[in-house]
Amino acid sequence: MNRYFFTGNKRTYVPVESFHLDDLVVDRIRSGLGNRAAVLRIPYREEPFASFNTPNLGQRLGYLFAPFTYVPDVADAIRTVAAGTRCTRYILVTPAPDTEYDQGDVGITKSLRPRVHAAIRIRVFDGETFKLSNSIDRSTAFGRVVDESFWPDPPRSAALNAKLREATRELVAKCLDQVLPRLLPML
Numbered sequence: 001m002n003r004y005f006f007t008g009n010k011r012t013y014v015p016v017e018s019f020h021l022d023d024l025v026v027d028r029i030r031s032g033l034g035n036r037a038a039v040l041r042i043p044y045r046e047e048p049f050a051s052f053n054t055p056n057l058g059q060r061l062g063y064l065f066a067p068f069t070y071v072p073d074v075a076d077a078i079r080t081v082a083a084g085t086r087c088t089r090y091i092l093v094t095p096a097p098d099t100e101y102d103q104g105d106v107g108i109t110k111s112l113r114p115r116v117h118a119a120i121r122i123r124v125f126d127g128e129t130f131k132l133s134n135s136i137d138r139s140t141a142f143g144r145v146v147d148e149s150f151w152p153d154p155p156r157s158a159a160l161n162a163k164l165r166e167a168t169r170e171l172v173a174k175c176l177d178q179v180l181p182r183l184l185p186m187l
Contacts, residue, residue, distance in 0.1 A: 003015060003016065003095075003105070003106075005105050005106075005107035005108075012155045014152075014155050014156055014158045014159065015159065016158055016159045016165070016168075017159070018159045018160075018165065019159070019165045019168055019169060020169075021106065021168070021169065021172055022041065023041070024169055024172055024173060024176075025093045025172070025176065026039060026041040028173065028176040028177070028180060029091060029176075029180065029184070032180045032181070032184040033184055033187070036187075037088070037187070040085065040087065042081060042082055042085060042090075044081045074092065074123075075125065075129075075130035075131060076130075078090055078092060078125055078130055079130045082127075082130075086127070087127045088127045089124055089125065089126065089127050089133060089187060090124070090125045090127060090130070091122060091123070091124050091125075092122070092123045092124075092125065093120055093121070093122050093176075094120065094121050094123075095119060095120060095121070096119045096120050096121030096139040096140075096141070105119060106118045106119070106120075106168060106171075106172060108146075108150060108151065108152075108158075108164065110151055113145050113146075113147075113148075114145070114146050114147070114148060114150050114151045115143055115144065115145050115146065116143060116144055116146050116150060116164065116167045116168060116171060117141065117142065117143030117144075117171065118141065118142055118143070118168060118171035118172045118174070118175050119139070119140070119141035119175070120139065120140060120141075120172065120175045120176070120179075121137070121138070121139040122137075122138050122139075122176075122179055122180075122183060123137045123138075124183070124186075124187065138179045138182070138183055140175045140178050140179050141175065142171045142174045142175055142178075143171065144167070144171070146163075146167060149163060150163050150164050150167060152164060
């Protein structure tokens, strides 16, 4: 989740590890599960998911803005990333298509006024078979209009923009808080 996109006249992706979105996700899941299960953040590389980062394939699947192809079977990528961890379940949180605003992912767009948004998808996979567990697949999205000071210029400066960081974390947290209370009791 540590990529961010901007749409002005073109779509731009910027790494925003400094936003600590992955840490936010793990903290929310850990908090939601309490002491029912240990939660481990598995560091990952983009390579296992490279075949899913094909915009043209995403567009063929019907997503206008598709930085991450939303195909249901990512078992091989998860198996590669999770090798040697032996967890009962794997929770995959990724950017998702946002059909309400025709914007997916986590980012900021600008037409008349800048708008920060977050769209996430949470999927739970069985730790042995790496198949989608009990059809647990939830998506949600939130957004809000912000003032011009949120717009990073140039886009690569996004990682240094504290206002943008906090607004993004707030929206990702809001997405998680909407989905996790319904999802975690099923685990």
